[in-house]
Amino acid sequence: MDVPRITVEDYDALASSEPRAVALDCLIAGTxxxxxxxxxxxxxxxxxxxLTVTPVAGPSQTYDLEAYxxxxxxxxxxxxxxxAAALESLLGDRIDGGVVVTDDPVETDRIDVMPGDHPVPSExxxxxxxxxxxxxxxxGPDxxxxxxLTGGGSALLPAPAENVSLEDLRKTTEALLASGAPIDELNVVRKHLSRFKGGNLARAAAPATVVGLLVSDVAGDDQSVIASGPLSPDETTFADALDVFERYGIGAPKSVLEHLRRGADGNERETPxxxxxxxxxxxxxxxxNANTALEAAREVAVDRGYAPLVLSSSVRGEAREAAKTQVxxxxxxxxxxxxxxxxAVVLSGGETTVTLVDDYGRGGPNQEFVLGGALELAVPAVxxxxxTxxxxxxxxxxxxxxxxxxxxxxxxxDPLKARRALERNDAYPTLEAANALIRTGATGTNVNDLRVLVVERGVADQ
Structure with missing residues (x-):
């Protein structure tokens, strides 16, 4: 099995000390x-x-391919x-075709791999x-x-409801991403603006036998949230989607709000x-899931002689506030x-968010976590x-x-400049100027964020 390994651009410069190298190696191994x-x-x-499938939790299940x-x-x-490529390697000519959509395409023989865009949906x-x-x-039934289905599927598989345009869905997605709403609430809206999400793909595939293989990027591995749950039951409603807009003060195009209101009034079909x-x-x-990455990172810490502490695979909330707690x-x-x-090495997974105050700032929650954490550090640590x-x-x-x-x-x-950049959601150029950005390119996976803090040797005795 040929498994590509990710590479970090300018690794040697970023790994300028042992603790920094340990941090990078934990991130690489986890990814x-x-x-x-x-x-x-x-x-x-x-x-x-x-074919036997053994999930990260729960019993294995076996499927007789000759029955189909x-x-x-x-x-x-x-x-x-x-x-898709891995399934082709495993199953070969037992696969009779198919199609997947991704922003990291690979060559396949039997499955069509089509391009899409993330985090904002596209044509x-x-x-x-x-x-x-x-x-x-x-x-068919036989x-x-x-x-x-993996992280990023919500944006890569838009399929807006018939009376909602792709442009209006795009504007809504951008507003939701800027609001600081957690992924589960963001996906409540996405499900109710889609012909695909919230169990609708299962509706389309019925009565065939469907086996979902999910790479989870959400806290707690809620299957109805991963990629907005195309193959999973959905207990949320149109009214819940409207409530997200109200609670976060999010504006939306007229067609979006009208569609959700029709649904709340019982005039659109609910998700199953x-x-x-x-x-x-x-x-x-x-x-x-995130624990898969955390366990691999933990093993690196142990191998390097560091005591590992896994805080949680489900950290969420504002990135800069999460940084304060972990620091x-x-x-x-x-x-x-x-x-x-x-x-010691302190590890966590999950998904933090950023509430934008400046539409022109550049960065992301992981960059804000690091910049916010660096501003707080009062001991030798990375x-x-x-x-991912x-x-x-x-x-x-x-x-x-x-x-x-x-x-x-x-x-x-300079601390003052760094703090001002954080306040403007402009972490990217600030960290770039400090040669602090980690660039890997597309990694081929997504289990969301992976965070590492390395506390140096001998600090407790100082």
Whole structure:
């Protein structure tokens, strides 16, 4: 099995000390561990004509491929192309075609890989989503549909409701992303503006047997939130979607609000709930998640002689506020040796958010986490964070790395300038000037954010 490894641009310059190298190596190992080509061969096994799927939690399930007329692959997300390629390597000519949409295309023989865009939906994403819906609808009752759904699928598979234009969906997505709303609430809106999400892909594929293979980028692995849950029951409503706009003070195009109001009044079809017959023959399995990345990063820390502390795989909230909390934990380790003795590595996953106050600022939650953390550091430590898909916000950086010297009077960044940049949501140019950005390019996966704080040796004795 040929599994590509990610590379970090200017690694040697970024890894200018042992703690910085440890931080980068934890991020690299965590991201590599969630690559679909590795995940598929870890989670799926083929013996004779029996395909067994072993999820990250829960029992394995086996499917007799000889019981089906055709085996087709559909889906989308940042990692969907690599999942499709891995499935071809595993199943070969047992696959009878399919289509997936991604922003990281790869070469395949039997499955069409179509391009889309992330984080804002596009025309080519719409074309791809329609192709996936058509392929699902063509599946018969004796077919097996393998649904590859990964982080990024919400934007890459737009398929807006018939009375909502793609442009209005795009404007709505941009407003939601700028609002600071968490991903589950953002996806409530997306589901109710889509012909694809919130279980609608399962409706299209019924009555075929559907096996969802999910790479989770959401806290708690809620299957109805991953890629906005195309194959999962949805308990949210049009009224819930309207409530998101009201609570976050988000403006939206007229067509969007009118569609949601019609739905709340019972004049649009609701997303299917778990008692809908569309789910009678649907099984979904999470085959990789944030814990997959955290465990690989933890192993690197142990190998390098650092005590690992995994805080959570589900950190959420404002990025700069999450940074304050995690830096405080690093400082406690340095000063008291609690809850672990230094040298230590503090790890977390999940998804933080950014509430934009300046439409012209550049950056993303991982960059804001690092810049905010560097401003708070009062002990020798390293703070680093990346989005595992390699794209933090709408930038070419995956995230950033800094230490207690980065933001200081004699360091790369003046504290006052750094704080002003953070207030303007303009972390990117500030971190770029300090040579602190981590660039990996597209990684082929997405289990959301991975954060590392490295507390140096001997700090507790100072």
């Amino acid at each position: 590599d561990a969630t690559h679909p080509r590795r995940v598929v061969f870890d989670a799926l096994a083929l013996e004779d004509e029996h 007329d055709d085996v087709v692959v559909i889906g989308g997300g940042n990692a969907a192309g690599h999942v 080519r994403g719409l074309e791809g989503a329609n192709a996936v819906l058509e392929r699902a609808a063509n599946a 077919d097996l549909v393998l649904g590859c 709930t778990d008692d809908d017959p569309a789910f009678d023959d649907v099984d979904c399995h999470v085959v990789a 405080a934990i690093a400082e406690e380790i340095a000063r008291t040796g609690k809850p672990v003795e230094p040298p 703070v680093a964070s990346v989005d 898909d390699g794209i933090d916000g709408a930038t070419d950086a995956a995230g950033a790395i800094a230490d207690q010297r980065t933001v200081s009077r004699d360091g790369s960044l």
